[in-house]
Amino acid sequence: MVPTDDPPSTGDHTRREVLRGGAGLLATGVATLTAGCTGSLPPLGSPQQFGRVDVPPADPPEYRRWLPAPSAVGAGERPHYPFLFRRPGTLDYPAPVRFTTPRKRLLTELDYFGVGYANYDRLLRTELGTVLVGGFDSATVTDSLTSSGYNTDGRYQGHERFVRSDVRRQAIVTDDAIVWSSRRVHERPNIEALVDAREGRVPRYHEENEAYRRLSDVIGESRMVEFVPPDGERRWTKLEGFRFDGDVAYHLMTFLYPEGMAVPEDELRERSIDRTVLTREVDNADLRIDGQVAVFEGRIPPGEGIPPAEIHPPYPPQITWGFTRDDTEETITITHHAGASVPTDDLHLGFEADVADELWSIPETRPLPTVLAELGPGDSATIDQRDIPDVSVIHPDDIDWDAEDQYAASEPRPATRMELRYAPANGYRPVFAIELEGEA
Secondary structure, eight states: OOOOOOOOOSSSSOHHHHHHHGGGGGGHHHHTTOOGGGGGGGOOOOOOOOOOOOOOOOOGGGGGGOOOGGGGOOTTOOOOOOEEEEEOOSSSSBOOHHHHHHHHHHHHHHHOOOGGGGSEEEEEEEESSSEEEEOOOOOHHHHHHHHHTOOEEETTTEEEEEEEEETTTTEEEOOEEEEEEETOOOSSOOOOHHHHHHTTOOOOOOHHOOHHHHHHHHOOBOSSSEEOOOOOBBBBBBEEEEEETTTTEEEEEEEETTSSOOOHHHHHHHHTTTSSSSSSTOEEEEEETTTTTTEEEEEEEETSSSSSGGGGSSOOOOOHHHHHHHHTTTTEEEEEEEEEEEEGEEEEEEOOOOTTTTTTTEOOOOOOOOOOOOOOOOOOEEEEEGGEEEEEEEGGGGGOOOOSTTTTOOOEEEEEEEEEEEEEEOEEEEEEEEEEOOOO
């Protein structure tokens, strides 16, 4: 099997895309964080050329200290988990779209902690939680947490712990890091395990997983690193990285094939020429095979990629959102607790229903009910629950694509989830979500 990258998606969902994806589009994870952005892709141009690429050396993978071994987090039959590592910072020159897009998604996930994204030295996003490392003042972080709706919850291994219950979130603040999880974002929240790994109380990922250790030694600590473990019929392991040397970018991709499985060198080379392995901006690539490991290295010349001023839709603001429910008045109030102000024209509400896998949910949207031109810290919008629309549910076989009303056979269902969406242009990105049944 040859590893391929699916055709890039914008990550900014349109109505047709949501319909065609059905309920599966609602799943989130590291893989979705790194999907591409077709609206910003450069033209295909000429095929990538092969030749020796002098990639600058990487730093040692210090981020590995934060990653607990799967055995330390009760993974059971799941001996792997994916992750995404980044050195946030800023870039004032064009960068590959596969490097810039994850930042948009991370910003829609993160709360604001008194320190903005570009000020973190390192960011590690896993299904257990997100680690933000930097030279920030921990007092600034704790003050921001308590003033934005988090409550103190004792200490963990000597570090202050904070929680909030509207949408369950937790944070542990160490001397140099924020370790944070959200039920909306993380599949298996366990920030204690991340702290334990950092402080050596549990085994680390690379100490127990030979495939990850081998590939992480090759990629090192680059400006971005993404790990994709085997899953089902996909037996190979992938680790991807981006490095920068001035305004020249380098894209690295490593694959480890299991023993007994032939490395498909010819097919890999062909797919690289077709630009389905390395990012499209690469002009020169190198492929090396070392046993069961395949290593791609690609050079992206200056000026290729997306200039910062042309990133569209723009990076979303980093905001802590919260909500309260008044069952007597039958209202839900969404509040902006911390972070940058955002124009209300860039926000709307989306309503969806959880349905069986074989059915499609047709989402409904509504404007945010407020007279404010923008929402800043302390501002809120109140939704009357009696105005929450039903959503339509349909089996794909019942859609008549040639009819004027393609979804005439759909049936109404009560919405089970309300999303606050950032939508400054075509498409949208969910920035907050409320379960309409059973949430605090």
